[in-house]
Amino acid sequence: MAVLVFRTNINTDERVHRAACRLCKLRGICRWSIDLEDCVLRIEAESLTEADVIRLLTKAGLECNVLN
Structure with missing residues (x-):
C-alpha cells in the first residue's frame, strides 16, 4: 500500500465536500484524510498514482501538489 501526501488549498468545509465527492469515486x-490547518491531504491507496489524484482534484477546481 502506498501513502500519497499532497499540499492543497482544501481549507473549508465546502472544499472538503468537493474533494470528498471526487475521491469517493x-x-x-483505502483511507484518506485532510488536515485543514496545514492544508495537507493524505491518501492510503493500493493502485493509485499521484498524477491521478492531482488530475482529479484540479478538474474539481482545487489546488493539489505532491508534498515531499
Whole structure:
C-alpha cells in the first residue's frame, strides 16, 4: 500500500465536500484524510498514482501538489 501526501488549498468545509465527492469515486483508495490547518491531504491507496489524484482534484477546481 502506498501513502500519497499532497499540499492543497482544501481549507473549508465546502472544499472538503468537493474533494470528498471526487475521491469517493476513485478505486483503490483505502483511507484518506485532510488536515485543514496545514492544508495537507493524505491518501492510503493500493493502485493509485499521484498524477491521478492531482488530475482529479484540479478538474474539481482545487489546488493539489505532491508534498515531499
